[in-house]
Structure formats: C-alpha cells, structure tokens
Amino acid sequence: MRLRLIERVPFMLCHAGHRPLNTRGQTVKRLTDIHEAARLDALAQYxxxxxxxxxxxxxxxxxxxxxxxxxxxxxxxxxxxxxxxxxxxxxxxxxxxxxxxxxxxxxxxxxxxxxxxxxxxxxxxxxxxxxxxxxxxxxxxxxxxxxxxxxxxxxxxxxxxxxxxxxxxxxxxxxxxxxxVMDRMEVHRLEVLRHASQQRLQAISATSPDAIICTDLRRGITFWNPAAAALFGYDEKEMSGQYVAALIPERCQIDYRNELDRLSADEAAISQPRTMQIWGLRRDGQEFPAEVSFSGWREDGERLVGMIIRDVTARHESEARLCELASLDMLTRLASRNAFMHQLGQLTEAGVPYTLLMTDLDGFKEVNDTLGHAAGDALLCHVAEQIRAVCTSAVTAARLGGDEFIILLPGESTEAALIAERLIAAIQTPFRYHDSPIVIGASTGIACYPEHGNDPSAVMSAADLALYRAKASGKGCCVLFLQAFREAEQQRRRFERELEAAVRQQQFVLYYQPRYDVQSGGLIACEALLRWQHPTRGLLLPAEFISMLVKSPLSVTLGEWIIRCALAQDRQWQLCSPLLRVSINLFPRQLTGTGLENVLRESAGGDACFVDLEVDEPQLTILIQDTPARFEAVKKTGASFVIDHYGKSLGAINLLLHGFVSGFKIDKSLTHEIEKSMRVRMLFRAIAALGKSLGISVAAEGVEDAEQQAFVTITQCDIMQGNGLCQPLTAGEFEILLVAEDGRRTHMIP
The missing domain is CATH 3.30.450.40 (GAF domain)
Incomplete structure (x- = not known):
C-alpha cells in the first residue's frame, strides 16, 4: 500500500501544475541534473x-x-x-x-x-x-x-x-x-572574492575561520575579528592601535616590511592582492607557519592595509611528511639529501662511474638580509629550475641544505666543466622577485668516481674541496678536483689541531712594538703583538696562523689572555712611566660575544682609560651594523676604540661618525707608497687632516725610514710606529728601552 501511495505522488503533482515524472528513472535524472547544475556552479566559483x-x-x-x-x-x-x-x-x-x-x-x-x-x-x-x-x-x-x-x-x-x-x-x-590541492584552491578563491569587494570585509569577518586584520599604517590596527583573537591570543581591545609587526618573528620582519612598503609606495598595489608565506607569533611566544593575503585601499584619503591570515600548520606538516616520503626537498622539489646519498651509494656499490657537480651560491646571505627570507626561498626555487633546464643529462639533483646544490651526472663526464659553466651562467642571469631584480653568482666544484674517491663520502669531500678552491679563486667559476687539494686540506686540519693545542697549552707570547709621539719623538705607548712559540717550527708570526684563528671560537679565549697579559704588563710599566698606553688588537668574536667589558675592568683595575682597542676597518664596518650596542658598552670601561688599517679599503669614512671611535691608524700600505706617488701623498694628507678636524687621534703605521718619518711629521699625525723606528720587542727588551727613555727624559729636564 505504501509503495502505491509513493508512486501516485508524481501523478498528483502533475495535476497541481508540475512537470509529470511518472517513472523512477526520470526522478533520478531530475535529481542528477539538479546536482550537476550545483556542481557546475561550484566549479564556476573557482x-x-x-x-x-x-x-x-x-x-x-x-x-x-x-x-x-x-x-x-x-x-x-x-x-x-x-x-x-x-x-x-x-x-x-x-x-x-x-x-x-x-x-x-x-x-x-x-x-x-x-x-x-x-x-x-x-x-x-x-x-x-x-x-x-x-x-x-x-x-x-x-x-x-x-x-x-x-x-x-x-x-x-x-x-x-x-x-x-x-x-x-x-x-x-x-x-x-x-x-x-583543495586547500590551496579554496584559499585562492576566498582571497580573490574578499579582495574584490572590500566593503564586505566586516560582514564576512565575524564568521570567517581566518584571522582578518585591518591596519592604518600610522595609527595601527583598526579592525580585529574573532578568528584573529583565537589565532594570536589577544582580544580586539588589546590590539586596537597596536602594530601587526609585533605578531611577526624577528627573522620575518624584512619580508613583512617589504610588503608594507610595496602597499604604501605603489598605487597599483591596491588592485594587486598578494599572498606570502610567513611565520606568526602567538601571545605565548609560540611560532606557527602562516599564509597572509595582503591588500590595500584608500579610505578618507588614508592608505589602509587588510590582511587575511590562515594558520597552515596542518598543511605544512602534511606536505613536509609527504615530501619526506617522496624523498624530496620541500622547498625546491629536488631530491632530498638522504635520497641523493642513497642513490649515490647504490651506484658506488655497483661500481658505476659518475660525476658530481657541487654548486654553492655567491651572495645568497645578502639577498636574505636585504629582501627577506621569502625572496631567498624564491631564489632557491629559481636556481632549482635552472638546474633542471641546464643539467638535462643529470641522473638526479639535490639541495644539500642552505644554498648548496649537487648534481649527479652519469659516467666520468667529459662535458662536466662545460655543463658547470652553463649552469653558472644561467644562475647569474638576473632574476626578478616581484619588482626587485636579483643578481647572484655561483661557484662549482667537480669530482668523479672512482678517480677522486672510492666511496660516496670521499667523492663528496673531493667535490667540496674543489668548490672551496672555486670560491677562493674569485667565485663565479668551476674547478676540477686535484689530489693536491686533499693534501693541503689534511695539512690545514693538522695545523688547526696544533693551534687548538697551542691555545690550551698557552704556547703564545706577546711582543711589544713602541709607539712614538710624532712631535716630540718620545715613547708614549706600545702595541701588544701576538707570536706563537711553536714546539717544532719555532716562533711564528701572525700571518701564518691568524686567518685560521679568527674563525675559531678559541679566539675569544686567546683574546682574553692577551688582554690580561698586556694590561698587567702595562700597569707594571706605569710605575716608571705613568702615562704609557697599550694597544690591543681585538678578534671579531670578542665583540659579538659578551664578557669583554668584565675582562677589561678586572685587568685594568677598574678603569681601562689607558687602553686602545684596535679593530680592522673592514671588520668594524660589519660589526657596527650587527652589534652597535656592544661598542657603547665596552667604551663605558674607559677603553678607546681605534680603527686599524684605515684607508686599506673603501667606504669606511662613515665609521668616523660614531662617537666611540677615538682614533685611527693609517694603513702601512699608504705609508710605504708616499715616496713613490704624489696621489698617495695627497690622500695621506687628506686622511690625516680629516682626523685632526674631527678631533680624533691619527697614527701612522709602517714607518720604515727617515723620509717617511719626515712626511708623517709634516702631516701632523699624532703617533707613529714601524720597524724603521723600532722592531717589536720582548717584554724584557721593551722594559730596557722604557727605562732608557725615562732616563733620557730625566736628563733633558733642567
């Protein structure tokens, strides 16, 4: 009976003016058509x-x-x-x-x-x-x-x-x-729809699962929806008038500010919404991966910025897991390091010859520092595309990490150098990130199996050594591995171990080079100079070990030892020469770390006003950008900063603007040329006059003969030193000189 009633419904609907559906098949077709129409409407939105x-x-x-x-x-x-x-x-x-x-x-x-x-x-x-x-x-x-x-x-x-x-x-x-896939399509659909009609923003924000924020670039946040409160942990009242930058980790600030600058400076940016990957910072300090859609518009003449922020942690984790399963680098979609090494191991085990191209980017850090990590990521993807386009014969290619890539070519490739040169040229082709052109270089090391190693590790090491030589040769080139590279590396590592032992066993001694007042010729200071008393090679000058020492964390330990020894020695000498100053060369790591102030105060007896701290001009240029507060903190000990090797490189004149700089030493390369070149003499005079006009101390180093000494005197430098005046002396020899100088002064007093 129930079946008959159901079957009569279409007939009854027909009499009510509806289209007759007198079979179940027609009913299904009608429902299918309705479903298909709705499906096509949904498709149209995307x-x-x-x-x-x-x-x-x-x-x-x-x-x-x-x-x-x-x-x-x-x-x-x-x-x-x-x-x-x-x-x-x-x-x-x-x-x-x-x-x-x-x-x-x-x-x-x-x-x-x-x-x-x-x-x-x-x-x-x-x-x-x-x-x-x-x-x-x-x-x-x-x-x-x-x-x-x-x-x-x-x-x-x-x-x-x-x-x-x-x-x-x-x-x-x-x-x-x-x-x-659907997540990315849905984000894009919502982003475009929202940007297409900004006036709908508040209407849709209350129920949006994504954080929606509006900000006036001068007055801070003006709108903050409930999803934003849930995402970041701050309510609307707390964030009103605050700045979105506080919700961005320090490492992502450049990317965020670059996008704000684009929206502020470019009128066309209003109609060009853009999405970027960035990290967000919750109230509890937890960071999370976020996808941020930016848009800009004008309201009452003011430029406003809207942001739709989505927590993509789940997507990020899912994609990372799938990439790991697929043995891919998540960013570039090249092979992962583990997958590459596995394939290399299989070829080696089978005795199949192959060639490795190890490529490292030149200048990648500068891209990250100036344009942000998003630009760096885009550049890495661009390089991966160049590898795919140029290295068409490659078995596989991988990103080893950071900005280092490796390409596996079949056989002992006779065309490896040619392929490497083409790849370097392709990478050097200007790449545009949004509106910013990026020009970057690359260096490549080449090694082959079995010629350059019997196992994957040895061949990789050979390629790495060849890459190191390529970068040391001026970058932008490729170098084929030679056995001499490995021998030199083994020797370098032995020397490095010896240097570590020397620091632990205190095999170093200090020599002191006298520094003289230019006008009176009197001994007024000394510079502490490091020497290594090597157990088998004898006394080594800094030129033989300082470049390796600068890169080592041991330089901090040794640097503190130098300060303690030099200041203790100088304080002893001050008993007979109270105004004697001491100059100490600092290692860069001493200024990037902490503890320098305490070492100075302890070693100087509370006031380090008799200490000059010398920092190389190129190093100081970098350090003052990275750790400016450290210089002010150190200066409070009473110590003075002196720019060493001034004039050796370009662009350091702005260093003189900093109040902590009390003097500079004109580099000996200029001193040695004053007798040969009129231009050098003019430059020397100008540098000395600049220092005098700023009221800071000017020293000339490398004075070797009477003519140089006379010229330094004419330019009215304050201090001079050099082997022509006096060679560096042991502590005992310097003390004899100091006593003699003190006697000379006493004899001259009527």
Missing part, C-alpha cells in the same frame, strides 16, 4: 577567480609523481563537456573530452578509483586514452571536493604499465595530496 600562481599546484603534482613513482600526475577540473588539466607532470596535453575521461568515473564514484590494469577492465579497455596517448594502463584518481561537498575535479596518477592496487597507506597519501 574558475572565475582566475588562475592560481604558476607553481601553486605544480609543486603538488610533482610531489604526487615522486611519492607514487609514476610518470604522470595531474590535477583536473571537469565541466559539462571537458576535463581541463590545471596542473600536470609528465603530460603533454591540456585536456580531454569528458566522455572519455577516466576522471568522470572518479567523480561518479565519489571516492578513490583505482584501475590496476585498464585492459582488464571492461569500462576502459576500448578507451582511446588507453590505445593512444597517454597510453594509460594504470589509473588512480580521487575527487576534489569543495567545502559544500561538490566534486569539481580530481587528482590523478597514471602509468603506461599495469601496477598493483593502491594500499591503504597509498590511499591515505593520495587523500592528503587532494586535501592540500
């Missing part, structure tokens, strides 16, 4: 918002192909007649008719469809995509489902050979990739 950034989905299709080790992977969107490949890997067509599309069956099934062998499946054995390009014998696809549940497309994998069915783990990985 198509109308415009294309995603070029690599937004390509990275995921590459990941899918690598993870499942298939030759073809693609993302498709399906309308009423065709399927369109919005991203594809290993596929040379942009779409197919819907009636032959495997993906249409995936949509109809509403779940993962796996066809292990298409020729064994009656639905597909006669399909033209099986018998013609792309010759599909294996297919696996999963629907792309919108938040409303509409299936608008698929993520698919195909192979030209039959394969085993997907495992449960495979199905989960494919579902994860589809979720990442």
């Amino acid at each position: 198509q109308q918002t415009g294309a995603l950034p070029a690599d937004a989905l390509d990275r995921l299709t590459t990941l899918a192909a690598r993870l499942f080790r298939v030759p073809v992977a693609f993302v498709s969107l399906i309308d009423d007649q065709r399927q369109f490949f919005t991203s594809r890997y290993g596929l040379n067509i942009s779409g197919t008719a819907r009636e032959v599309a495997f993906c249409d069956h995936t949509l109809a099934q509403g779940d993962i469809l796996c066809v292990p062998d298409t020729l064994a499946d009656s639905r597909f054995r006669d399909n033209p995509l099986v018998h013609g390009y792309p010759h599909i014998r294996f297919y696996a696809g999963i629907p792309l489902s919108t938040p409303d549940g509409h299936h608008i497309g698929t993520v698919c994998l195909t192979d030209t050979q039959p394969r085993t069915p997907l495992t449960d783990a495979d199905r989960q990985h494919l579902a994860d990739i589809a979720a990442l």
Whole structure:
C-alpha cells in the first residue's frame, strides 16, 4: 500500500501544475541534473577567480609523481563537456573530452578509483586514452571536493604499465595530496572574492575561520575579528592601535616590511592582492607557519592595509611528511639529501662511474638580509629550475641544505666543466622577485668516481674541496678536483689541531712594538703583538696562523689572555712611566660575544682609560651594523676604540661618525707608497687632516725610514710606529728601552 501511495505522488503533482515524472528513472535524472547544475556552479566559483600562481599546484603534482613513482600526475577540473588539466607532470596535453575521461568515473564514484590494469577492465579497455596517448594502463584518481561537498575535479596518477592496487597507506597519501590541492584552491578563491569587494570585509569577518586584520599604517590596527583573537591570543581591545609587526618573528620582519612598503609606495598595489608565506607569533611566544593575503585601499584619503591570515600548520606538516616520503626537498622539489646519498651509494656499490657537480651560491646571505627570507626561498626555487633546464643529462639533483646544490651526472663526464659553466651562467642571469631584480653568482666544484674517491663520502669531500678552491679563486667559476687539494686540506686540519693545542697549552707570547709621539719623538705607548712559540717550527708570526684563528671560537679565549697579559704588563710599566698606553688588537668574536667589558675592568683595575682597542676597518664596518650596542658598552670601561688599517679599503669614512671611535691608524700600505706617488701623498694628507678636524687621534703605521718619518711629521699625525723606528720587542727588551727613555727624559729636564 505504501509503495502505491509513493508512486501516485508524481501523478498528483502533475495535476497541481508540475512537470509529470511518472517513472523512477526520470526522478533520478531530475535529481542528477539538479546536482550537476550545483556542481557546475561550484566549479564556476573557482574558475572565475582566475588562475592560481604558476607553481601553486605544480609543486603538488610533482610531489604526487615522486611519492607514487609514476610518470604522470595531474590535477583536473571537469565541466559539462571537458576535463581541463590545471596542473600536470609528465603530460603533454591540456585536456580531454569528458566522455572519455577516466576522471568522470572518479567523480561518479565519489571516492578513490583505482584501475590496476585498464585492459582488464571492461569500462576502459576500448578507451582511446588507453590505445593512444597517454597510453594509460594504470589509473588512480580521487575527487576534489569543495567545502559544500561538490566534486569539481580530481587528482590523478597514471602509468603506461599495469601496477598493483593502491594500499591503504597509498590511499591515505593520495587523500592528503587532494586535501592540500583543495586547500590551496579554496584559499585562492576566498582571497580573490574578499579582495574584490572590500566593503564586505566586516560582514564576512565575524564568521570567517581566518584571522582578518585591518591596519592604518600610522595609527595601527583598526579592525580585529574573532578568528584573529583565537589565532594570536589577544582580544580586539588589546590590539586596537597596536602594530601587526609585533605578531611577526624577528627573522620575518624584512619580508613583512617589504610588503608594507610595496602597499604604501605603489598605487597599483591596491588592485594587486598578494599572498606570502610567513611565520606568526602567538601571545605565548609560540611560532606557527602562516599564509597572509595582503591588500590595500584608500579610505578618507588614508592608505589602509587588510590582511587575511590562515594558520597552515596542518598543511605544512602534511606536505613536509609527504615530501619526506617522496624523498624530496620541500622547498625546491629536488631530491632530498638522504635520497641523493642513497642513490649515490647504490651506484658506488655497483661500481658505476659518475660525476658530481657541487654548486654553492655567491651572495645568497645578502639577498636574505636585504629582501627577506621569502625572496631567498624564491631564489632557491629559481636556481632549482635552472638546474633542471641546464643539467638535462643529470641522473638526479639535490639541495644539500642552505644554498648548496649537487648534481649527479652519469659516467666520468667529459662535458662536466662545460655543463658547470652553463649552469653558472644561467644562475647569474638576473632574476626578478616581484619588482626587485636579483643578481647572484655561483661557484662549482667537480669530482668523479672512482678517480677522486672510492666511496660516496670521499667523492663528496673531493667535490667540496674543489668548490672551496672555486670560491677562493674569485667565485663565479668551476674547478676540477686535484689530489693536491686533499693534501693541503689534511695539512690545514693538522695545523688547526696544533693551534687548538697551542691555545690550551698557552704556547703564545706577546711582543711589544713602541709607539712614538710624532712631535716630540718620545715613547708614549706600545702595541701588544701576538707570536706563537711553536714546539717544532719555532716562533711564528701572525700571518701564518691568524686567518685560521679568527674563525675559531678559541679566539675569544686567546683574546682574553692577551688582554690580561698586556694590561698587567702595562700597569707594571706605569710605575716608571705613568702615562704609557697599550694597544690591543681585538678578534671579531670578542665583540659579538659578551664578557669583554668584565675582562677589561678586572685587568685594568677598574678603569681601562689607558687602553686602545684596535679593530680592522673592514671588520668594524660589519660589526657596527650587527652589534652597535656592544661598542657603547665596552667604551663605558674607559677603553678607546681605534680603527686599524684605515684607508686599506673603501667606504669606511662613515665609521668616523660614531662617537666611540677615538682614533685611527693609517694603513702601512699608504705609508710605504708616499715616496713613490704624489696621489698617495695627497690622500695621506687628506686622511690625516680629516682626523685632526674631527678631533680624533691619527697614527701612522709602517714607518720604515727617515723620509717617511719626515712626511708623517709634516702631516701632523699624532703617533707613529714601524720597524724603521723600532722592531717589536720582548717584554724584557721593551722594559730596557722604557727605562732608557725615562732616563733620557730625566736628563733633558733642567
């Protein structure tokens, strides 16, 4: 009876003026048509918002192909007649008719469809995509489902050979990739819709799952939605008038401020919304990966900035896990270090010859420091693309870490140097990050198996040594490994171990070079100079070990020893010469760390006013940018800073503007040339006059003869020193000189 009543409903509706549906098949068709119309409407929302950034989905299709080790992977969107490949890997067509599309069956099934062998499946054995390009014998696809549940497309994998069915783990990985694809498409859709109508911002923000913030660049935050409060841990009242920069970690500040500058300075930026990856900072100090969509607009003549911020921790972790499974570097989609080393091990074990190109970027740190980490990441991806384009014969390529890459070429490649040169040239081609041109260089080391090593570690080490030589040769070039490099490296490491032992065992001694007053000729100071009393090689001058020592953390330990010894010695000498000053050369690490102030105070007896701390001009230029507060803190001990080797390099005149600089030493390279060049004499005079006009002490080093001494006197320098005046002396020899000088002064007093 119930069945009859149900079957009579369409007839009754017909009499009520509705279209007659007198069979269950017609009812199903009508419902199907309604569902398809809704699906096409949903699809249109993603198509109308415009294309995603070029690599937004390509990275995921590459990941899918690598993870499942298939030759073809693609993302498709399906309308009423065709399927369109919005991203594809290993596929040379942009779409197919819907009636032959495997993906249409995936949509109809509403779940993962796996066809292990298409020729064994009656639905597909006669399909033209099986018998013609792309010759599909294996297919696996999963629907792309919108938040409303509409299936608008698929993520698919195909192979030209039959394969085993997907495992449960495979199905989960494919579902994860589809979720990442849909997530990126949904973010892009919402971003464009929101930017298209700024007046809707407040209306949609109350229920938005994403943080939405508006800020006046002068007055701070003007709007803060509930999702922002949940994301960052601050309520709207707390953040009103505050600045968004407080929610960004220090390492990402450059990226954030660059984007604000773009929105402030570029009127066209208002109509060009942009999304960037950055890190956010919660109230409790926890950092999280975030995707921020920026837009700008004018309101009452003021430039406002809107930000839609999404916590992408889940996406970040999911993609990182899939990349690890696929043995890919998450950023560049080159092979990971572990995958590369595994392949290298297999080739070595099989005795197959190969060649390595190890490439390091020149100037990468400057890009990060000036344009931000987002620019650095974009540059690394650009370099990866150049590697793919140039090294077409490569077996594989990997990013080892940071800005270092390695390419594996088959055989003992005779064309390795040529390929390396082409790659260097390609990397040096200017690359544009938004509106900023980036020019960067590269250096490459080349090594071969088995010629340069018997195992992967040895060959990698050889390539690394060759790379080191390439960078030392002026960068921007490639160098083939030679056995002499390894011998030199072994010798360097032995010397490094000896140096470490020397610091621990206090094998160093101090010599003291007298410094004289230019006008009176009297001994007024000394410079403490380091010497290494090597147990087998005898007394070594700094030129033989200082470059290695500067890079070592041991330089701090040794530097403190120098200060204590030199100041203790000078205080003893002050008993007979109270005004005697001492100059000490600092290692860079002493100014980047802490503790220098305490060592000075303790060693000087509370007031280090008789101490001159010398810092090389190039090092001081860098240090004053990185740690300016350290100089002021050290100066409070009474010690004075002196610029050493002044005039040796360009661009250091601005160092004289800093109040902590009490003097400089004109580099001996200029002193030695004053007899030969009129230009040098003019430059020397100008430098000395500049110091005098600023009221700071001017010293000339490297004075070797009477003519140089006379010229230094004419230029009215304050202090002079050099081997022509007196060689560096041991502490005992200097004390004899000091006593004699004191006697001379006493004899001169009437």
